[in-house]
Amino acid sequence: MKSSRINLSRSTSQRTDMCGELRAADAGRTVTVCGWVYRRREHSEHLAFVDVRDHTGIVQCVVDGARELRGEYVVRISGTVAMRPAENVNDKLATGDIEIHDCAVEVLSAAETPPFTIDERTDHVDENVRLRYRYLDLRRDRMQRNLRIRAAVNSAIRSAMERQGFVEVETPMLMPSTPEGAREFLVPSRKEPGSFYALPQSPQLFKQLLMVGGFDRYFQIARCLRDEDLRADRQYEFMQLDAEMSFVDQDDVLEAISEAVLDAAQVTVGERPDVIPRMTWHDAMDRFGVDKPDLRFGMELVELTPIFAATSFKAFAGAAAIKAIRHAGASATTSRNQLDALTDRAKKIGAKGLVWMRVGEDRVLDSPIAKFLSDDEKAAIVAATEAETGDVLYLVADDWAMTCEVLGTLRNDLGRPPVHQGPYRYVWIVDFPMFVGVDAVTGTPKPAHHPFTRPHPDDIDRLESDPMSVRSRAYDLVLNGWELGSGSIRIHEPELQQRIFNLLGIGPDEAMKRFGFFLTPFRYGAPPHGGFAFGIDRLVAILAGEENIREVIAFPKTQSGSDPMTNSPTPVDPKQMAELGLRTIPRG
RNA sequence: GGUCCCGUAGUGCAGUUUGGAGUGCACGCCGCCCUGUCAAGGCGGAGGCCGCGGGUUCAAAUCCCGUCGGGACCGCCA
Numbered sequence: 191m192k193s194s195r196i197n198l199s200r201s202t203s204q205r206t207d208m209c210g211e212l213r214a215a216d217a218g219r220t221v222t223v224c225g226w227v228y229r230r231r232e233h234s235e236h237l238a239f240v241d242v243r244d245h246t247g248i249v250q251c252v253v254d255g256a257r258e259l260r261g262e263y264v265v266r267i268s269g270t271v272a273m274r275p276a277e278n279v280n281d282k283l284a285t286g287d288i289e290i291h292d293c294a295v296e297v298l299s300a301a302e303t304p305p306f307t308i309d310e311r312t313d314h315v316d317e318n319v320r321l322r323y324r325y326l327d328l329r330r331d332r333m334q335r336n337l338r339i340r341a342a343v344n345s346a347i348r349s350a351m352e353r354q355g356f357v358e359v360e361t362p363m364l365m366p367s368t369p370e371g372a373r374e375f376l377v378p379s380r381k382e383p384g385s386f387y388a389l390p391q392s393p394q395l396f397k398q399l400l401m402v403g404g405f406d407r408y409f410q411i412a413r414c415l416r417d418e419d420l421r422a423d424r425q426y427e428f429m430q431l432d433a434e435m436s437f438v439d440q441d442d443v444l445e446a447i448s449e450a451v452l453d454a455a456q457v458t459v460g461e462r463p464d465v466i467p468r469m470t471w472h473d474a475m476d477r478f479g480v481d482k483p484d485l486r487f488g489m490e491l492v493e494l495t496p497i498f499a500a501t502s503f504k505a506f507a508g509a510a511a512i513k514a515i516r517h518a519g520a521s522a523t524t525s526r527n528q529l530d531a532l533t534d535r536a537k538k539i540g541a542k543g544l545v546w547m548r549v550g551e552d553r554v555l556d557s558p559i560a561k562f563l564s565d566d567e568k569a570a571i572v573a574a575t576e577a578e579t580g581d582v583l584y585l586v587a588d589d590w591a592m593t594c595e596v597l598g599t600l601r602n603d604l605g606r607p608p609v610h611q612g613p614y615r616y617v618w619i620v621d622f623p624m625f626v627g628v629d630a631v632t633g634t635p636k637p638a639h640h641p642f643t644r645p646h647p648d649d650i651d652r653l654e655s656d657p658m659s660v661r662s663r664a665y666d667l668v669l670n671g672w673e674l675g676s677g678s679i680r681i682h683e684p685e686l687q688q689r690i691f692n693l694l695g696i697g698p699d700e701a702m703k704r705f706g707f708f709l710t711p712f713r714y715g716a717p718p719h720g721g722f723a724f725g726i727d728r729l730v731a732i733l734a735g736e737e738n739i740r741e742v743i744a745f746p747k748t749q750s751g752s753d754p755m756t757n758s759p760t761p762v763d764p765k766q767m768a769e770l771g772l773r774t775i776p777r778g
Numbered sequence: 779g780g781u782c783c784c785g786u787a788g789u790g791c792a793g794u795u796u797g798g799a800g801u802g803c804a805c806g807c808c809g810c811c812c813u814g815u816c817a818a819g820g821c822g823g824a825g826g827c828c829g830c831g832g833g834u835u836c837a838a839a840u841c842c843c844g845u846c847g848g849g850a851c852c853g854c855c856a
Contacts, residue, residue, distance in 0.1 A: 229816075237813045250816065261806090278814055286816085303807060306789050312805060312817055314790055318848050371856040391855090418855045538852090640856050738849095749849065 204266065210247020212271055214287045221290065222268040223249060224298070226329065228308065230256050240295075242267055243308070245334055250280075250289040262308065262326075264299035317740070322754040324745055336742045340730045343454040344411060347431050347726070350450040356409040356433060361396035363389055363413070366707070371640070372416040375426070383771025389415040392723055395708050397434040398642070398680060401719040402711045409433040411726065420749045422738045423672060423728055430675065434721030440663055440679055444468070444618055447667065447722045451674070451729065455614060458733040466616040466667070474619050475591070479598015481622070484671030485615035489515050489605045491597050494585065497570040503562040505543065509587035515597050516575045517582040517604050521548045524582050532600060536586065541596040545585040549577045602671065609670050610735045617668050621646060624653075624660040625693075634695040639664040641690055643678040644720070650686075657693055667724055669732055675724025682716040684709065 205224045212221065225244035232238040238256035241248045242265060251267050259265070269290040280286030306315040308329045320327040327333055348358070367374055367388035374388040390396075392414050400408045412432040420426065431450060435443055448466045456462040474483050477490045491513045498506045506512055517524070529546050536544035547557035553572045560568065575583055584600055586593045624645050625635035635657050637643065645653060646661035653660055663679035681687045687709065691701045701709060727739040740746040747753055767773060 229818090231815045231818050232812090233815065233818085234812055237815090239815055239818085241816070248816095252814085275814080278816085280816055283816075303788070305806095307806065307817090309817065312789095316785090316790080316848075318785095319789075321848095373854080416855060419853085421855090422850075424855070637856060643856095748847090750847080752847090754848090 204268075208246040209242050209244045209249040210284055212249050212285050212288055212290075214273060216271045217273045217288060219271050220268070221271055222266060223251075223290070224266045225264070226301075226308070227259050227261055227263045227265060230259055230261070232256055239289075240265075240267075240293075243329075247284050249285045250283075251293045251295075252289055252291050253293045253295060256295075258297070259295070260301065260303070262301035262304050263297055264301070266296045266298055267293050269293040318748070318754055321740075321746070321748065324755050328744065332741070333744075336730070336734045336736065337744060339458050339734045340726075340742050342457050343726060343730050343733065346453040346457045347450045348411065350453040351409040351431070351433065351446075354407070354446050354449060356407040356435075356446075357405055358410055359400055359405065359408050360410060361390070361393040361400075361412065365390055365395070368395070368704075372418050375415050375417050378770040378772055380770055391416050392430065393432050394640070394723075397432060397721060398716075398719065399708070399711055401434055401436045402714065402716045406436045406717075407434075408721075412723075414723075420747060420751060422740075423725075423731075425727065425739060425743065426747055426751060428739070429726040430723040431726060432721070432723040433677075434719060436717040436719040438718075438720060440620070440665065440720065443677060443679070443720050443722055444620075444665065447677070447724065448616075448618075451616070451667065451724070454729060455733060459612075459614065461614060463614075463616065466618055468618040468620050470621040471619055471623065471661075472621065474617075475594045475598070479594040479596070479601060480671075481619055481666065482668040482671055482673045483598075483617065483619075484602065484606050485617055486607060486611075486613060486670060487605045489517070489601045491515055491594065491601070492575045494571060494574055497567055497574065498587070501563070501567060503559065503567075505545075505559070506587045509589075509593075511590040511593040512585065512587040513593050513597055514571065514575050514583050514585045515601050515604075516577055517584070518578070519580045520582045520604070521550075521580045529582075532584070532603075535603070536596045536600065539596050539599060540592055541586055541588055543586075544596070544600075545587075547571070547577075547583040547585065549579055549581040549583065551579055553577055553579060555583075606671060608737050609672055610732055610737045611670075614732070615670055619666040619668055621661045622664040622666070623658070624649070624662040625657055629695075632695045635693055637690075637694065638662065639676065639678050641694060641696075642680050642687070644681050644686075645690075653689060653693065663720065665722075667722075669729070672728055672732065674728055675722060677720065677722025679718075679720035682712060682718050684712050687712070 204222050207216070207221045207223055209223050209225050223242055225242040228241040228243040228248050230238060230240050236254050238253045240251045240253050240256050240259060242251055251269060267290065269292045271288050272291040274287060274289050304326050305319060305323055306313045306326070308326065310330050310332060364377060364387040367376065367386060372391045374391060377387040377389060379385040379387065393410060393412050397408055410432045412430050413427055414430050415427045417426065418424065433447065435446065452462045471481055474481055479491055492515065494512045494514050498509070498512055501507050533544040545557060545559055547555045547560070550556050555568050555571065571577070571583065577583055584597065586596045588596070623638050624643065626638040627636050628634060629636055639662060644663040646663055649660040664676065665678065666676040667674040681690065688698060688701065696704070727742055730742040731737070731739045734742055736742055745753065745755070752758065
């Protein structure tokens, strides 16, 4: 991240040097620096130290009288670089060997007292205040650093994609509304009152049409918008690396995207694994209970089902899946109240119950249900979970999906470090199921990804006979338990596409009505293709060591979708509304 | 749509459990002193609708109800 010395043009600025770049080698030079007054240390009428800051750092200026200077004044200071006396060298400062003497100070801009100091060491500021004065917050080290990391990530991604032969194409921000998926932001049409554009949730449709259009390898660092509730990892608008490739299989896509992600990691955190490992969706669920496993810690789900094949304990008898997680050494620190709370949490998710077991001396299991289990069963639990004295075990017996989900949630609750803490553990999750659950109204299967996702070639024959067992060519990229993004190999044959639509209860006529502008092009020769999109904000946040993407976005929205600085959203002039043929109705 | 946490000086907090005068801390700010500091130091000072509205009470920052703002999460995000 260390930038090389910046070239300053004398023709556009009188500035000769950046504050943070002056060194002992510059001693004796007459220099002019520009920046903000960071701190003043006034010793008398005739001696004051003024630290001047620009984005490269700070430099100490020795000034004869600084009474008229205040914090955050913008100044231009000319003087002579001088070595500091040995006893006054400041090791904490990159420029600490030198200072500027004989300073001529010019105030370029006065400043009101800022609501918080720019020095992050002294002021911890509420985020709402930071956002209201974001332009001041941006002066601080954290945002300077994070936005520069972000720029480095964008640059690395763009280079990696171009190096691999991808062509950058911009797709429209104004597009037709497609009611599937996330809620859209709508833009009213002035020329056709009552009609609306939608802002893109993703360039999905257009990028596939670029494949039909023969572009072969497309990418875009694309702004996407979704009108869904905000979170630490979700904003209304966010940036994605969006890519699509023709005449490729899944391996090609995964490798191309891995290049971009790992290059970005290399230039920011200097850590670049050779390859991102893969895990099937089924393995992820079976071992970690989630489809975005955090591989930084163990606590894997342990299979116990066979142990209870002939159990007399009614709650376990006949359960399709019995699994456990082991919370090592937690017995002494886990209160009965906490155990009860975890049981409530399990029930909230949908489990019938949660069984906890404290592992006592000689690995004797202490549990409300211990008396219902045989000695063999108890011994088998200890052996399978590798339980040690002082551990707590949590067991769930339910159908496979519920057992996995509950224990996966508890595993994250109990063991997961904050997302931004290293190491960086990437994993591709592959072989997602084609469908997940059935629509409550129509009874048809619901697509797990989107309806243009290609079924797994080995499963395609079972589409009609056993759709819920069909895997897809969909894949996710996961880093430290955060979903960075997802993609798939697409369906390029109209016939196969209609087979999928039929399963979803969408007949040919309805398909044309809803997706016509997208389906028609595929009749004119669509290449086999697939692609991916991943969230740059999330990647940057993790690489920058942040747990909230607002910290890597220059001007983010709050959780309620507002901007404390600009006060958006705002009502608009009634004339504007009338021109668009709009009027508001009171909320009932 | 839901659950939980927070809101007190410019900023960050304590005070709220158990009601008793806006009670306090740190930083910042203003003034004075100070010729080697570097998150300078010393002395002095200013600064408060305790988010807002209602209620209970002799009395509310404190208890109750509502509301607004911020945050975490669930739902949602094909």
